[in-house]
Amino acid sequence: MLPGGVLDADGRGHDTVWVRELTGRDEEVLADRRFRSAAAQVTELLARVIVRVDGLDAPVDRELAAAMLVGDRDYLLLRLRQIALGDDVHQVVRCPSPACGEKLDVEFSIAELPIRRVDAVRARYELTLSRPAVSGDDLSGRIVLRLPTGTDQEAIAELVALNPAMANTLLYSRIVLEVGRGRGLSEEAAQALPLGVRHELAAFLDETAPGPDLRIAVQCPTCGVDVAYPFDLESFFLTSGR
Ligand SMILES: [Zn+2]
Numbered sequence: 074m075l076p077g078g079v080l081d082a083d084g085r086g087h088d089t090v091w092v093r094e095l096t097g098r099d100e101e102v103l104a105d106r107r108f109r110s111a112a113a114q115v116t117e118l119l120a121r122v123i124v125r126v127d128g129l130d131a132p133v134d135r136e137l138a139a140a141m142l143v144g145d146r147d148y149l150l151l152r153l154r155q156i157a158l159g160d161d162v163h164q165v166v167r168c169p170s171p172a173c174g175e176k177l178d179v180e181f182s183i184a185e186l187p188i189r190r191v192d193a194v195r196a197r198y199e200l201t202l203s204r205p206a207v208s209g210d211d212l213s214g215r216i217v218l219r220l221p222t223g224t225d226q227e228a229i230a231e232l233v234a235l236n237p238a239m240a241n242t243l244l245y246s247r248i249v250l251e252v253g254r255g256r257g258l259s260e261e262a263a264q265a266l267p268l269g270v271r272h273e274l275a276a277f278l279d280e281t282a283p284g285p286d287l288r289i290a291v292q293c294p295t296c297g298v299d300v301a302y303p304f305d306l307e308s309f310f311l312t313s314g315r
Pocket of ligand 1: 168169170173174175293294295296297298
């Protein structure tokens with residue numbers, strides 16, 4: 074059961090997905106470094122291992138895997154990892170405190186990760202901002218947007234490493250469908266959004282999008298700083314088989 078669901082052409086969500094067990098051939102896909110981005114690699118993997126989506130009258134292919142919500146893709150990766158290699162995850166990361174930088178062990182169990190589930194995923198969400206998105210346009214406080222998918226992840230993948238703010242600009246220009254009475258956002262318009270509005274969009278996605286919560290809280294044993302570190306599921310998954 075996906076935390077969200079795969080939307081069909083009529084905007085209905087389907088949340089029961091069947092996957093097969095990972096094989097050596099999948100491990101080869103995971104180890105292949107020729108993919109453009111980790112997101113593209115996840116799309117390829119999911120297109121291979123999803124057997125069917127109940128009630129969905131569409132072939133399981135890359136297009137379907139890419140159209141899935143980010144949180145649903147993350148959830149499937151976690152479940153596949155759990156089925157193949159068990160529940161416990163152990164990873165060594167660097168303490169983010171610049172004065173410290175020591176290695177620290179991160180351990181958690183996949184079964185303990187909180188997962189936000191939604192009753193029915195929607196093709197569009199309406200959001201009322203605390204202020205207009207475009208100054209002088211009073212109607213622009215109303216925004217219609219959709220939730221980010223694998224296709225969006227693939228589109229912004231390069232920018233995420235280079236400049237996360239530019240990645241957000243591109244993401245908002247992709248997922249915002251209406252602003253006030255106008256149609257979506259150009260990249261320029263997304264860039265011109267007041268910072269407060271961009272934060273409201275980010276907070277809305279954070280509170281609304283279904284999927285596992287990948288923020289792991291640990292304390293550095295060397296300097297004692299509390300680290301709430303966003304677990305990089307894609308790179309973890311893509312390297313753990315190597
Ligand atoms: Zn430290």
